[in-house]
């Protein structure tokens with residue numbers, strides 16, 4: 001069942017090529033030798049599983065799922081589970097590597113992992129998705145657990161998915177194991193503040209980034225790509241901070257309003273219809289226009305690779321805060337850097353989710369629950385401390401924020417490798 005990893009030198013495209021290029025830049029700057037680079041670049045463990053589904057109409061279909069544990073030198077592996085028709089092993093590898101850096105950067109005691117099932121969840125009933133989740137969990141269960149690897153929601157999955165995952169694992173173990181997942185419903189050991197944590201973190205950092213550029217958040221404008229678990233609350237918290245959110249998109253289309261979109265109204269529209277399209281409080285615009293809007297702040301909060309060499313030159317936002325993982329390719333990074341745009345990298349900007357996931361795991365392991373106020377305060381403190389340390393490293397090394405963040409994270413993981421030594 002366990003697949004051998006490809007050698008690091010193997011060619012890759014898309015997010016994996018981007019993740020590898022970012023790591024190569026960091027290990028070169030840090031002066032690491034090729035052996036250490038390869039250890040950092042190569043997933044520790046990968047598994048590919050087949051998931052047969054009995055559909056509601058009695059027919060069967062087969063799906064493929066993956067779980068990649070990139071690194072667990074600093075603690076158990078941690079990372080989301082994605083349901084999307086675009087899932088591939090290489091994409092999961094890239095996302096797992098970014099999780100390793102994110103956990104190290106925020107100094108939570110985890111390594112990085114990611115999982116994915118190649119399925120379009122919108123085409124299946126809840127009962128079918130439950131069966132897919134239970135079968136996938138059952139196949140990967142020898143590899144996961146509170147001390148091994150702790151999944152969480154990502155694109156196409158939610159707290160219900162995590163409840164099924166936790167239940168399946170617990171039934172196999174013979175007792176309830178709350179700490180095997182995070183992002184669970186609150187009534188099942190989820191943490192207060194987890195559902196909005198990624199977006200809260202994005203907005204803490206976005207407001208700090210705007211201020212660092214001399215822009216007052218209450219006078220700023222913003223556009224947000226993606227209106228799911230991350231984009232929706234990011235838009236809400238930005239609007240609450242007084243920032244005018246003038247354009248928003250999802251996979252179906254985009255809406256804009258120069259005076260600022262009524263975000264609570266848009267949320268009600270999305271709850272009722274499933275999309276931002278057709279919202280009466282805005283004008284329909286092309287989806288690409290959200291990325292190229294004349295705004296102070298752009299929050300890409302959908303999928304990877306949306307800011308590329310072919311469109312980065314048209315981005316007019318002064319500050320780009322990555323809610324999504326891997327939205328900016330290295331080529332786009334260079335173009336944005338030359339154009340004087342400030343890019344706050346994903347491993348910093350969207351780390352609020354893993355921070356509160358860590359809090360949820362701590363609470364589950366102690367069976368003691370914190371108040372929402374405690375969770376929010378500790379989240380803000382960690383996000384802003386990381387923002388400060390990445391800025392200090394960027395100034396010291398004279399590099400962009402992404403390079404500084406990656407160097408800080410990679411150095412911590414490499415130190416853990418070196419302190420533990422090589423077995424045997």
Ligand code: NAD
Nearest residue numbers: 154155156198226227228229230250251302324325350353
């Ligand atoms: P989600 O499935 O809840 O929402 C995704 C949103 O993006 C939806 O509104 C969808 O319509 C939209 N979308 C998809 N393709 C699009 C496109 N091409 N253009 C515009 N919109 C598009 O997923 P999510 O949990 O919000 O995750 C979004 C991103 O944030 C992913 O990159 C994910 O890995 C990252 N992330 C999520 C979390 C978390 O806690 N959920 C934490 C850190 C990072």
